[in-house]
Each structure stands twice: as C-alpha cells, then as structure tokens.
Amino acid sequence: TTPRRVEGLPLRQSLSLNWTSSRIRGAQGVQNREGVGVRARWNLIPQSLGRSTTLTGGLTVGQFVGNLPNKGWSITGTLGITHALGAGGALSLNYDYAQDALGANLLGRHRLAGSLSWSGGERYYLTSYFSRALDANSVSFVSDFSWRISPIWRMGLGYTWQNYNQYDFHDRTLTIAYRIGYREVALTWSSFTKRWSVDLLTAFY
Helix, strand or coil: CCCEECCCCCEEEEEEEEEEEEEEEECCEEEEEEEEEEEEEEEEEEEECCCCEEEEEEEEEEEEEECCCCCEEEEEEEEEEEEECCCCEEEEEEEEEEECCCCCCCCCCEEEEEEEEEEECCCEEEEEEEEEECCCCEEEEEEEEEEECCCCEEEEEEEEEEEECCEEEEEEEEEEEEEECCEEEEEEEECCCCEEEEEEEECCC
16 A cells, blocks of 8 residues: 555655465475565654764564465564765664564574765765674675765775674775766775776766
C-alpha cells in the first residue's frame, strides 16, 4: 500500500503482501518452493534536532509462511542521526537491528555504523564508512580521499579494513587518474595484491 501518515504521530506506515514461487534443480532433484509473506513498515518522518541535525528511523516487521528458507518472523529496524557539515559534507551515525528466520545474521543482530562525506570546493573529496557489530566479531572500515590536481588530473588514496572472526583484510591504494570527457583512465596500486591495475571509471566530479 502507499505509505500513509499515522494520525497524531510523526510516522508513515505501509503494508505489503508477497507471493513467491520458484523451482530449484539440485543434486537431490527438483524442489518447488512456494510461500506467502506479509510486511508492515513504519518510517519516521525526519525530525529536526537543531539547525543542522536530523533524526531518522524505521521499523519493518514481516512473516513468511510456506516452503521457504526464510519462513517465520523477521524484524529490522534502524535509527540514525545526520549532521550537516556546512554545504559540502555530512556526518551520520546509525544503529541497525536485524533478526530474520535464516538465523540471527552471521554478521550480528545489532550493528553500529557511521559515515562521513566532505568536499573542499571542487578539489578535495573525502568519504569514509565504518561499521561494527555489537554482538559479533565483525568490523568494516572504508575510506577514500581524492585530490583534483587540475581539471584533467586526479590523485586518490584509499584504505579498506575488514575483520570477521579469523578473517582480517587490509588494503591501501594509490590512484592516479586522467580525465577524458566523462570518463577517467585510472592507474591504481594495491598494497594487498602488490600490483598496478588500469581501470576505466566514470568521472563524477
């Protein structure tokens, strides 16, 4: 249904009904899977907490029945705060909860995430994202900084860190890009592969 305002509350709610039918051929033969699901959503109308700060959130509750791997109840929710950094950036912090019938999410039910975006005129750009599970050993961090030296040349630095149980991944990148119209030819060095790579990218600034 079309989201509608909840009278007296800063919420919009909607209801959806889904029917799923699939046929999977595997080692044990053909399996038919059919099921029906219903979902209810409530979204918080963004609330101002000051001149530059906004509160957002949402909750989804659903249930699937039938011959489906995700049959049962599922609950997902999010609550976030975003603070504008002038005209060229934003800082946000979010709490996410996810519980589904496929089994308590291997990456954790409770997760805290933050992001930063900033631009200094038309020359400097910084984006960062951090995520950490509060009930599992799972951490992720990605950050990129770009410096447009001239209208056609750009340099970039990147860092990626992912940690999950015994898996630990780190990578640092250095990029030199040359702009051709709406495209960039980028030469990138990776500390993980110890190699250079050439990529054709879309120039977004």
